[in-house]
Amino acid sequence: xxxxxxLSKTRFMxxxxxxxxxxxxxxxxxxxxxxxxxxxxxxxxxxxRVGNVARNYYPGGLLIEGERYEYEKKCALTQxxxxxxxxxxYEAAFEHENTFxxxxxxxxxxxxxxxxxxxxxxxxxxxxxxDIAVQLMTARAAGLQVGRAEVVFLNRDxxxxxxxxxxxxxxxxxxxxELLADLAVLERRLQLVMIQEKPEIEPGGHCxxxxxxxxxxxxxxxxxxxxxxxxxxxxxxxxxSLVAQGVHTVDQIGAEVKLSATAARQVDSVRTDQIVIEQGxxxxxxxxxxxxxxxxxxxxxxxxxxxxxxxPYTQVPVQFSCHVMAADGSIEHYxxxxxxxGDPRSALAEALVNACEGAASVVAYNAGFERxxxxxxxxxxxxxxxxxxxxxxxxxxLLPIVRNNVYHPQFHGSFSIKSVxxxxxxxxxxxxxxxxxxxxxxxKLEQMMRGDLEGSTEELREALLKYCEMDTYAMVELYHRLLxxxxxxxx
Numbered sequence: 442x443x444x445x446x447x448l449s450k451t452r453f454m455x456x457x458x459x460x461x462x463x464x465x466x467x468x469x470x471x472x473x474x475x476x477x478x479x480x481x482x483x484x485x486x487x488x489x490r491v492g493n494v495a496r497n498y499y500p501g502g503l504l505i506e507g508e509r510y511e512y513e514k515k516c517a518l519t520q521x522x523x524x525x526x527x528x529x530x531y532e533a534a535f536e537h538e539n540t541f542x543x544x545x546x547x548x549x550x551x552x553x554x555x556x557x558x559x560x561x562x563x564x565x566x567x568x569x570x571x572d573i574a575v576q577l578m579t580a581r582a583a584g585l586q587v588g589r590a591e592v593v594f595l596n597r598d599x600x601x602x603x604x605x606x607x608x609x610x611x612x613x614x615x616x617x618x619e620l621l622a623d624l625a626v627l628e629r630r631l632q633l634v635m636i637q638e639k640p641e642i643e644p645g646g647h648c649x650x651x652x653x654x655x656x657x658x659x660x661x662x663x664x665x666x667x668x669x670x671x672x673x674x675x676x677x678x679x680x681x682s683l684v685a686q687g688v689h690t691v692d693q694i695g696a697e698v699k700l701s702a703t704a705a706r707q708v709d710s711v712r713t714d715q716i717v718i719e720q721g722x723x724x725x726x727x728x729x730x731x732x733x734x735x736x737x738x739x740x741x742x743x744x745x746x747x748x749x750x751x752x753p754y755t756q757v758p759v760q761f762s763c764h765v766m767a768a769d770g771s772i773e774h775y776x777x778x779x780x781x782x783g784d785p786r787s788a789l790a791e792a793l794v795n796a797c798e799g800a801a802s803v804v805a806y807n808a809g810f811e812r813x814x815x816x817x818x819x820x821x822x823x824x825x826x827x828x829x830x831x832x833x834x835x836x837x838x839l840l841p842i843v844r845n846n847v848y849h850p851q852f853h854g855s856f857s858i859k860s861v862x863x864x865x866x867x868x869x870x871x872x873x874x875x876x877x878x879x880x881x882x883x884x885k886l887e888q889m890m891r892g893d894l895e896g897s898t899e900e901l902r903e904a905l906l907k908y909c910e911m912d913t914y915a916m917v918e919l920y921h922r923l924l925x926x927x928x929x930x931x932x
Contacts, residue, residue, distance in 0.1 A: 446635045447512060448540045448628070453575045454568075456631040458654065461642040465656050467635045474655040480880050483888070491561040491744050492545055495593055498608055499546050499557070502529030512541050516583075523585075537582035540628055544576050546593070553588025556580065557610070561744050563753055565592045565611045568651040574617040574624055590617045595753035601746040607753070646677070667691040667711045671854035673704045706848040714850055718930035722846035726923055729837055730801035731768035735920075736761065737805065737912040738814045739879075739905070741887040748784040750820055758814040759785045759886055762909040763796040764917050772917065776906055781892050790818040794828045800835060806858045806916055808838035839916060839923075847926065862915050865922045882908050 446467050448456075456463035465472060477485070496502060503522050507515040515534035522530050533547035546557040558573040560566075573590050581587050589612060596609040634640055644660045654660075664670065667690045670680040688694055691711045700708065710717040739760040744753055751757060759779040766772050775796035779785030793815070797803060805811040815833040819826045844856045851864035885901055888894050894901065 445539055445632075447510075448631055448635065450542045450572070450575055452635075453540065453628070453631060454572055456634060457571050457627065458651070459642055459647050460631060460634045460640050461660070462654050462656055463631055464634055464639050465659075468639070472656070474658075480884050483884050487744050488561045491595065492559045494745055495559040495608055496531050496546065499529055499548060502531045502546070502548075503527050504531040505534055505543070506532075507534075512536055515543065516541075533580075535576075535580045535583040535585065537579050539632065540575070540579050540582075542576045542579045544580065550588065553586040554580070555589045555591060556587055557591045557593050559593045559608075561595060563595050563597045565594060565613060566651070570613060570616050571620055571624065573613060574620045575628075577617055578621055578624055578628070590614045595744060597752055599746070599752055601749055601751045604746075607745070646681075649677070665690050667850070667853070669694065672700075673707050673854045673856075674701065675704070675854075703844055703848070707852070707854060710848040710850050716850075716926065717848045718926050719846040720930060722842070722923065723927040723931060725842045725846060726920070726927060728802075729804065729920075731766065732800050733766050733802040733804050733837075734797045734800035735764040735766065735804045735913045735916040736797070736811055737763075737909060737916070738811055739882050739886055739909050740814065741883060741890055743887060743891075747891075748786070756814065756817075757786060758789055758818070759890060760905065760909055761789065761793060761796070762906075762913040763793075764913045765796070765800060766917060774910065774913075776910060778902060778906055778909075779890065781889055781898070784821070785890070786818055786821040790822040790825055790829060793818070793832065794825055797832050797835075800832075802837050803832055803835045804837050804839060804916060804920070806838070806919075807840045808836045812836055839919065843919075843923070847923070858912070858915060858919070862919060865926075866915070866918045 452463055452466060455466050466475065469475075496504075505515050505518050505522070507518070512534070513536075515532070516536050519530060519533045519535065522533075528549040530547045531545070533544045535542055535544070544556050545559040548555045548557065556573060556576055558569065558576065560569060562569075569592050573592060577587050577590050591610045591612055591614075593608050593610050596606050599607045642660070644657075648654050648657045648661060668680075669675065669683045669688055669691060670677070672680070672691050672694070675683075683689075683694070683698075691708055694700070694708055706717050706719075738758040740756040740758050742754045742756045743751070746752055746755060748757065761777055763775040764772050765775065775792075777789055777792040777796070779789065803811075812833050815829050819829050822829070840856060840858075843861055847865075849861075849864040852860050855861075882905060885905060889898055889901060889905075
């Protein structure tokens with residue numbers, strides 16, 4: 442290897458998305474955009490866990506070990522393993538002209554070596570093809586006889602406890618071969634990008650494909666508050682088309698643009714800077730009967746299932762909060778949070794039935810999620826089927842009630858409760874909570890359920906309970922506010 446910067450697979454994929462992203466990663470290694478937050482780190486750890494488990498399905502291999510930047514050492518160890526007749530190698534390392542790759546699983550078969558790239562997804566994505574292609578290109582250039590390239594991914598049809606079919610594979614050799622000529626040209630370009638002055642790259646669709654570039658804010662000018670991209674369900678391509686026509690903000694959209702009723706309501710609200718309320722709001726709110734149970738679940742979604750009947754990424758409820766409002770407005774709060782270890786669903790189902798006993802309506806925000814969770818519990822507690830399906834049958838969804846009847850300029854095209862609540866109920870927020878977002882809650886719950894946390898979890902449990910309680914109390918506050926604006930519209 443030369444003394445210049447190494448074009449690792451990670452760097453290659455950054456450059457494949459945008460050469461400027463690669464330049465930043467090489468020349469500004471300590472850029473704040475490259476700091477990894479807790480959620481991203483745990484997701485990376487989950488991917489590593491999947492890769493480690495996949496090795497068990499290709500047993501007897503040799504792991505090539507070494508520090509991250511010990512490129513020459515790892516390449517030498519790989520060659521030694523090949524020369525010694527090793528037929529399965531994990532993290533096999535190859536280098537050619539300062540491009541370096543490490544292959545998840547390399548196995549010798551009759552027609553040559555098979556490159557297997559392990560992904561924690563449940564299928565092959567387009568972005569996986571150049572990823573494995575650069576590995577094949579580099580390994581061949583280093584002298585390896587590669588016969589086939591495969592992506593190994595999690596199998597949706599696998600159900601715990603039978604994990605014999607946890608992984609599925611897809612031969613992507615043909616798709617990979619079709620990319621090699623273009624990738625060889627790109628490789629030479631990226632080698633130069635790393636050592637030359639910062640390239641001039643215009644922002645475009647590549648800024649968020651296949652994922653958001655961490656440096657996007659440096660290239661894309663700050664957008665006005667009500668940019669057309671915030672129009673409800675407009676889509677990125679249509680937004681770019683409108684911008685190209687000189688339409689930059691929602692209020693500039695002309696009558697010739699065909700809009701849904703929801704999007705038209707948004708345009709009216711932004712133009713007048715006023716909340717827009719439909720006359721039908723009160724009627725929809727009147728579909729609630731009392732006592733009304735305001736319900737929210739928190740779930741975990743493990744890549745490698747650990748409980749009976751679960752597949753990769755099955756969403757399993759492990760916590761709920763329930764505020765029960767009587768007809769006179771009085772409220773009782775019920776909550777439940779699983780203890781680490783063991784399948785939580787049976788105990789949760791029983792606690793849920795008790796909490797919702799006597800409720801005439803069960804209120805949720807985006808109720809399809811709650812309905813799915815409840816119906817999933819029937820498989821675990823079939824003797825509670827009648828009670829659980831009764832709860833599911835009483836669900837009233839606040840989301841479409843809001844979407845079909847209300848728009849506030851501060852929604853910014855989103856009807857998530859995290860957008861709707863602060864706009865309609867100022868001061869009701871999550872910022873002061875230790876756990877302040879659904880992503881963090883899911884992360885902490887999975888860590889707790891897996892037993893990955895060291896020391897006492899009492900403070901964390903308290904924080905999780907407060908977060909989930911805030912979710913359902915927020916729905917109560919939102920319901921009261923919707924009644925107020927409905928009355929204002931009727932006045």
